[in-house]
Amino acid sequence: MIGLGTMGAGIAEVLxxxxxxxxxxxxxxxxxxxxRTIVETSTGRALERDKITADQRTALTERISYHTDxxxxxxxxxxxxxxSENLELKRSIFTRLGEVxxxxxxxxxNTSSLPITDIAVxxxxxxxxxxxxxxxxxxxxRLVEVVKTVLTAPSAQTQALELVNDxxxxxxLCGDRAGFVVNALLVPYLNRAARLxxxxxxTAAQIDEAMVAAGNPMxxxxxxxxxxLDVTVSALxxxxxxxxxxxxxxxxxxxxxxxxxxxxxxxxxxILLQAEPRPAPLIDRSAELPDALLLxxxxxxxxxxxxxxxxxxxxxxxxSLGCRMPRPFDVLADLGxxxxxxxxxxxxxxxxxxxxxxxxxxxxxxxxxxxxAALTELRAMA
Ligand SMILES: NC(=O)c1ccc[n+]([C@@H]2O[C@H](COP(=O)([O-])OP(=O)(O)OC[C@H]3O[C@@H](n4cnc5c(N)ncnc54)[C@H](O)[C@@H]3O)[C@@H](O)[C@H]2O)c1
Numbered sequence: 001m002i003g004l005g006t007m008g009a010g011i012a013e014v015l016x017x018x019x020x021x022x023x024x025x026x027x028x029x030x031x032x033x034x035x036r037t038i039v040e041t042s043t044g045r046a047l048e049r050d051k052i053t054a055d056q057r058t059a060l061t062e063r064i065s066y067h068t069d070x071x072x073x074x075x076x077x078x079x080x081x082x083x084s085e086n087l088e089l090k091r092s093i094f095t096r097l098g099e100v101x102x103x104x105x106x107x108x109x110n111t112s113s114l115p116i117t118d119i120a121v122x123x124x125x126x127x128x129x130x131x132x133x134x135x136x137x138x139x140x141x142r143l144v145e146v147v148k149t150v151l152t153a154p155s156a157q158t159q160a161l162e163l164v165n166d167x168x169x170x171x172x173l174c175g176d177r178a179g180f181v182v183n184a185l186l187v188p189y190l191n192r193a194a195r196l197x198x199x200x201x202x203t204a205a206q207i208d209e210a211m212v213a214a215g216n217p218m219x220x221x222x223x224x225x226x227x228x229l230d231v232t233v234s235a236l237x238x239x240x241x242x243x244x245x246x247x248x249x250x251x252x253x254x255x256x257x258x259x260x261x262x263x264x265x266x267x268x269x270x271i272l273l274q275a276e277p278r279p280a281p282l283i284d285r286s287a288e289l290p291d292a293l294l295l296x297x298x299x300x301x302x303x304x305x306x307x308x309x310x311x312x313x314x315x316x317x318x319x320s321l322g323c324r325m326p327r328p329f330d331v332l333a334d335l336g337x338x339x340x341x342x343x344x345x346x347x348x349x350x351x352x353x354x355x356x357x358x359x360x361x362x363x364x365x366x367x368x369x370x371x372x373a374a375l376t377e378l379r380a381m382a
Contacts (some may be wrong), residue, residue, distance in 0.1 A: 001025065001071070003095060004035025004066075007110055010138030011080055013039050016063040017052075017139070023073050024066050033068040033332045039064060042139055047295075054355035060108035075101050078163060080132060082110040089121035090114060098123035106159050108132040112183070114240045116176045117149040125149035130160045133180055136321055143321035144169045149176045170321055172314045178242040180237060180320040181310050187235045188247055189297045190227075191254070193220035194271065196293070198253035200279075204272055210289035215326040220293065222270050224254070225264035229271065233258050245355040249298075294331070295343045301328040302359035305378070312379045329379050337365035337375060 001012045004026045012022045012035070012359055041062055043100075046052045052060070065072075073079050079101055090109060107129045109119050120129035131147030144164045148157045157173070158248075164171035174181045181275055208219020221372050224232050227366055233250045242246040257263075257271060264270035285292075304310050316327035332340060341362050348356040361378075368374035 002079060002081040004032060004138060007138060008082035009035045009038035011082060011134055012064050013139050014167050016060045022064040024064055025070060025072055028068060036066060070096050072101050076101060076105055080108045080110060085111060085114065087114050087118060090119045094119050094123040098125055106156055108160060108283060110134055113235055116147050120149055120151060127153040128156050130156055132160060142170050143318060144171050145180045146171045146173050147176055147180055157346065170317060172318050173342060174310055178239040179327055181315060181318040183235050185261045185300055186323055187232060187239060188300060189234055189293060190220050190224050190232055193250055193293055193297060194224065194254050195251045197221060198251050200281040202281060202289060205290060206286040211293060214290040214294055217324045225270035225272050228264045229254055229258050231264045232361050247353055247355045249375055253306040280312060291343050295340055295347060296356055298328060298332050299344045299359050299362060302362040306359050306361035311381055333375055337362060337371045
């Protein structure tokens with residue numbers, strides 16, 4: 001395990017809990033000590049909650065060793081990198097791994113938003129490189145996005161999927177695109193919610209309450225504060241740089257709050273956690289909720305399937321396990337493809353955004369003689 005910060009220490013714990021011997025590497029002794037403390041705190045909590053016994057905890061922590069020298073991973077079967085989100089740093093680490101690790105070793109990066117192909121090629125053996133995108137906190141979250149690049153060998157992909165299953169996690173396989181599956185669907189939805197709020201279409205409470213009433217564990221604005229405005233904006237920036245879809249450009253309010261240092265819960269002030277309340281909307285458009293947020297999201301879901309990037313099952317698993325949101329294809333089935341299409345056509349007519357154009361797949365489903373049956377058939381696809 002390279003990098004023992006929040007994610008690296010969490011993944012190290014998951015590996016050790018599954019019985020693996022973990023070689024932890026970080027930049028210096030202070031970082032290793034921090035990593036060890038993260039594992040001790042987390043397993044201590046698991047012990048208090050009776051999730052593990054004292055003996056299991058001891059065995060788990062003893063399976064992790066701590067090193068500052070990369071040569072320590074020379075004989076590792078798998079190397080997972082979770083250092084700070086910086087492309088040059090990650091590339092230099094993969095160059096080093098290409099030198100020290102065995103040729104057959106699976107090399108994986110936990111990056112959330114960097115192009116995995118760019119990291120992989122630095123190793124000189126990109127066929128052995130995948131993304132394994134764990135969610136925070138790694139010991140608790142079940143979902144892992146396994147990311148293959150155009151260079152990943154099928155055997156490396158299989159090995160990564162088997163590893164994730166062995167760890168008791170649920171993998172979903174996807175390609176190397178900005179946001180993978182979960183963030184590519186979540187983050188544009190958050191941006192859209194921020195835009196409605198910024199443009200005074202509805203109050204923050206109306207926006208969040210409408211989405212909670214639609215079955216989500218929290219509203220999008222509260223979620224932005226939880227995730228962090230900086231994290232949201234950088235994920236949007238990366239998507240926008242890849243898609244050039246204006247809907248992915250972070251809205252001005254988010255960017256301004258980031259510049260102001262109001263990053264959400266971690267700084268005490270964010271989009272909801274603002275010092276002054278905002279004035280009431282001039283023209284109340286709250287009646288358009290939740291459709292104004294839900295339908296473009298479902299449309300993006302359909303497009304992701306339409307282009308062959310992910311199956312309905314992968315998307316349903318990703319959004320339900322990764323975000324605790326209702327399974328998108330359940331929502332689509334409940335509302336009915338024809339109603340979703342009609343609503344999305346109105347939204348597209350109003351925004352004229354190319355990205356809001358109804359997905360061909362949605363049109364196809366709505367036009368089927370029996371849309372419900374067509375949707376069921378689609379969901380069964382492998
Ligand atoms: N925090 C999250 O919610 C989250 C979720 C999923 C994925 N990620 C990804 O996981 C990665 C790590 O994120 P984090 O939140 O754990 O960061 P973090 O800042 O908590 O940890 C980064 C670790 O990398 C170490 N490091 C820095 N330079 C190093 C070097 N040259 N050699 C070895 N170690 C070095 C640091 O000392 C630190 O321990 C990032 O790529 C991030 O995008 C984060």
